Amino acid sequence: MAILHNRVSQKELKELLYQETEPRTTISFYQYFPIAEPEQFRNELYKNLAALKVFGRIYVAHEGINAQISVPQSNFEAFKTYMYTIEPLNGIRLNIAVDDDGKSFWVLKIKVREKIVADGITDETFNMSNKGRYVNAEQMNTLLNDPQTIVVDMRNHYEYEVGHFVKALEVPSDTFREQLPMAVDMLKDQKDKNIIMYCTGGIRCEKASAYMLHHGFKNVFHLEGGIINYAKQIKEQGLDSRFIGKNFVFDNRLGERITPEIISKCHQCGKPADTHVNCANDGCHLLFIQCEACAAKHEGCCSKECQDFIHLPEEERKELRKGIDKGRNIFNKSRHRLRPRLGEDQ
Incomplete structure (x- = not known):
């Protein structure tokens, strides 16, 4: 039987990573879709990604997948091809890190969880398929110029502290499960406004947008691919960045710089x-x-x-x-x- 977990010490693995000469690419992705047998899905995923020397942290649950990984550059196309063979992930957006030394992870860990992002939602009528409208970087900038727009940061305090969108509203909590009802309460008198939710890579703000719609908000948007994809798009399209500072990331780098400002x-x-x-x-x-x-x-x-x-x-x-x-x-x-x-x- 194939070994479906790591048996080498963390120290040795980190040393091996720094001995590598081939560059790695740091990638994040997520997708909400039903997984009937998360454990079986996890084992198949581990076997295929380990063969491609993928490192990183992946969570699998009945509601989908959430991943932050690094891939040797020579295996990137093979990795993408394999991921696209999984029907619900065919064509999935892969967020490529903008400030990357390739040393973000040194081991592959795939864990089965109750949810891919802990939300505290117990209402069985909540439906993730009814979510807010995506906005890209250009649309985000346009909406930010509209006085009828409220932009909401769905990240934790320590993430907001080092970088955020101009005029972004902070929901003052360090857990997503607390932020969801707090956001509804903070904006209960603003249901006629454009509400844009954003987060690091899109997974939290996508669920937050669905939660706001569930609670009667009408004009709800969320930033497609989060800050990571926004940074990529403004660079490619030569747009002004309305995000200032640094984007906190959950790997060994602990941040990628978006603009020079230190806030x-x-x-x-x-x-x-x-x-x-x-x-x-x-x-x-x-x-x-x-x-x-x-x-x-x-x-x-x-x-x-x-x-x-x-x-x-x-x-x-x-x-x-x-x-x-x-x-x-x-x-x-x-x-x-x-x-x-x-x-x-x-």
């Missing part, structure tokens, strides 16, 4: 900065923004306590780490507290 600040010194890092203390692993000066001064740590910790003998660190929840956390300045890092999107 956020270092969480330690307050100087302009938009580089997300994880605290160098593995027992903390806080996701926060740190400038180069603070990275050097604090050795990549979020606090003096963590900096002191990384200099302790390994045995002492192991003992102190016992029983600690090592789930990734984020710094949310708007709430003055740490929140679990739960959102993952293309």
Whole structure:
């Protein structure tokens, strides 16, 4: 029987990735479509993608597929051909990263989940097929000039902080399941306006647009392919970018630059900065923004306590780490507290 999961350590896999000489292309895609047997679908997908040396993170559920991957450039056409043999994915839009070093992933992980994006929706009458209208980059820019347009960012606070569309409304939460009812409540008196939802790669805003229609909104749009596709289109068509700053991405890069503006600040010194890092203390692993000066001064740590910790003998660190929840956390300045890092999107 073929091995349908990885058996090599993460450290070894990362080392192997950096030894590769062939360039890789980072790609994201998703599709809402019914999958009767997600486990079987997952196993078939793993077998074929592993043969093409695809790395990345893929979620499969009864409602569809959500993927962020990297592919060796010489295997790109074979990868696309294989994906198009899966009928619901034939012709699917593949979002190509705009700021890519090819080192975004070093292992292939395909997981079966209850949903491809956690939404908290329990209403059985909700129907994903009734979704908002797509807009491309040119249409997005035109609608943004209309005073009857409200643009809504359906990403988490730490994503919004480093980059967003001009005049975009932030829904102040760090989980998509909380944002959906909050967006409906925030806009309940604006049902006559054009509502544009956007996110990183399209998966959250597509579901959000369907949710808004489900709750009686009429003129609902969503940005096709999200910020990733928008950045590609404005570059190809020579359009002005109405998105400013950096687009947070859920891989090893933690961001792709869209425009030169730095709109956020270092969480330690307050100087302009938009580089997300994880605290160098593995027992903390806080996701926060740190400038180069603070990275050097604090050795990549979020606090003096963590900096002191990384200099302790390994045995002492192991003992102190016992029983600690090592789930990734984020710094949310708007709430003055740490929140679990739960959102993952293309």
